[in-house]
Amino acid sequence: MGNITLRKVNKSFGATQVIPGIDLNIEDGEFVVFVGPSGCGKSTLLRLIAGLEDTTSGRIEIDGRDVTGAAPAKRGLAMVFQSYALYPHMSVRNNIAFPLKMAKLDHGTIDKKVTEAARVLNLTNYLDRRPGQLSGGQRQRVAIGRAIVREPSAFLFDEPLSNLDAALRGTMRLEISELHHQLQTTMIYVTHDQVEAMTMADKIVVLNAGNIEQVGSPLDLYHRPDNLFVAGFIGSPR
Ligand code: ADP
Numbered sequence: 001m002g003n004i005t006l007r008k009v010n011k012s013f014g015a016t017q018v019i020p021g022i023d024l025n026i027e028d029g030e031f032v033v034f035v036g037p038s039g040c041g042k043s044t045l046l047r048l049i050a051g052l053e054d055t056t057s058g059r060i061e062i063d064g065r066d067v068t069g070a071a072p073a074k075r076g077l078a079m080v081f082q083s084y085a086l087y088p089h090m091s092v093r094n095n096i097a098f099p100l101k102m103a104k105l106d107h108g109t110i111d112k113k114v115t116e117a118a119r120v121l122n123l124t125n126y127l128d129r130r131p132g133q134l135s136g137g138q139r140q141r142v143a144i145g146r147a148i149v150r151e152p153s154a155f156l157f158d159e160p161l162s163n164l165d166a167a168l169r170g171t172m173r174l175e176i177s178e179l180h181h182q183l184q185t186t187m188i189y190v191t192h193d194q195v196e197a198m199t200m201a202d203k204i205v206v207l208n209a210g211n212i213e214q215v216g217s218p219l220d221l222y223h224r225p226d227n228l229f230v231a232g233f234i235g236s237p238r
């Protein structure tokens, strides 16, 4: 499962309204990209879904369950942070195992899940290294591994590749798409990069100052943009 529904979700910081009350449905298994210029509210929207921010008003449902106000740990989602959020003093194995140790799973189960995640992510031979002994792409895969072991109903990514160089970004883009293909789990991916949006998404949500300008497939947005903002944004890669 991994169906996520937003109903009139509004977020204000003090007097400043960042998300004006939006409706959105994300289907189970979809790869959804939130795209839009810096400051348009992409991270805020993702954090609202993750439960890292409270909604000012409106409802968030996951698989039909109202999770508005529920703690992040109760939502069954996994946020993938950028690779620099790894623990530098811990081995790859312990970085990936960390959420399972926090959840107090037994050693055998933890070992099995870490081994399987490492297999999927091609990290089997790197489990005893520290993050500092890995390439940027491998570090990003460890960060993803830490999410995979929790078997979430959806993965949430906030600009996971923005610190990588252009060549590596291209490789990781393919790896994340391949991972989605393998796992068939809902993924919500935030980026300000039109190329990432167009190449990775099943469904793109174009945001502009907290408003949804258009929701559609890459082909929809390219061939049938609803307005000039969408046309300009999709049509003009950085
Ligand atoms: P994006 O991820 O698209 O760059 P953000 O969601 O980070 O945009 O920010 C959207 C707007 O909300 C920005 O104007 C930002 O300054 C504001 N904002 C984000 N977080 C906070 C906060 N904790 N307090 C006040 N304003 C915030």
Ligand code: MG
Residues within 6 Å of the ligand: 042, 043, 044
């Ligand atoms: Mg952001």
